[in-house]
Amino acid sequence: MAKILVVLTSHNQLGDTGHQTGFWLEELAAPYYVFKDAGAEVTLASPEGGQPPLDPKSDDPDAQTEATRRFKADSAANAELAATARLDSLSARDFDAVFYPGGHGPLWDLVDNEASIRLIEDFWAGNKPVSAVCHAPIALVNAKDENGENIVKNREVTGFTNSEEEAVGLTRVVPLLVEDTMIARGAKYAKVDDWQSYTRQDGNLITGQNPASSEAVAKLVLAALERQR
Numbered sequence: 001m002a003k004i005l006v007v008l009t010s011h012n013q014l015g016d017t018g019h020q021t022g023f024w025l026e027e028l029a030a031p032y033y034v035f036k037d038a039g040a041e042v043t044l045a046s047p048e049g050g051q052p053p054l055d056p057k058s059d060d061p062d063a064q065t066e067a068t069r070r071f072k073a074d075s076a077a078n079a080e081l082a083a084t085a086r087l088d089s090l091s092a093r094d095f096d097a098v099f100y101p102g103g104h105g106p107l108w109d110l111v112d113n114e115a116s117i118r119l120i121e122d123f124w125a126g127n128k129p130v131s132a133v134c135h136a137p138i139a140l141v142n143a144k145d146e147n148g149e150n151i152v153k154n155r156e157v158t159g160f161t162n163s164e165e166e167a168v169g170l171t172r173v174v175p176l177l178v179e180d181t182m183i184a185r186g187a188k189y190a191k192v193d194d195w196q197s198y199t200r201q202d203g204n205l206i207t208g209q210n211p212a213s214s215e216a217v218a219k220l221v222l223a224a225l226e227r228q229r
Helices: 025-037 066-072 075-082 114-125 136-140 162-167 178-184 211-228
Strands: 003-007 041-046 097-100 130-133 199-202 205-208
Touching (some): 003 025, 041 075, 066 075, 097 114, 097 136, 097 211, 114 130, 114 136, 130 136, 136 205, 162 178, 205 211
Parallel strands (some): 097 130, 130 205
Antiparallel strands (some): 199 205
């Protein structure tokens, strides 16, 4: 049985707007069930442990999907979510892959988080899939490979686009833009039209552009694990 670590944000403030942010529900729920329905064991974690903040916008009626409705009705899943493990208590040795759901929260607390970077680097060094969707690929930009190079450098990636950020009106609120930061780190960043499902896979590095891409990323993670068996 594959063991997959899912890392959520603990950050709940949307800059100085007075609004709340956090993780995006669909980007957790859809991959969660892709993994679970395939028989994988899923562990949820966050920098601070406990209940991670949900981006309230992802709870809007028009943001709901089959997966989000299933998750909200799943008492076991919600119990797991309320008691996420602290990131600094975990070891990559105990898992086969790591996945980061987005939401704007990771732009603040997962970019420079030492425990997160250490885990990503350990997964990478262990030849295990490292995956993220939407804003969460920002968590990968400061992780290094065994040669001290950024793992995204010269590798194909995607993530939330500048135009998507502009469309939600947060370009001047967020501390970093995913697209610009990836390019600055030397990544081979690619994208398609706003809100279309799009993924990139470069070896064990698997990324998705936006919420619509979350299920596709999870399926690529499972396929990568299957190939490694």
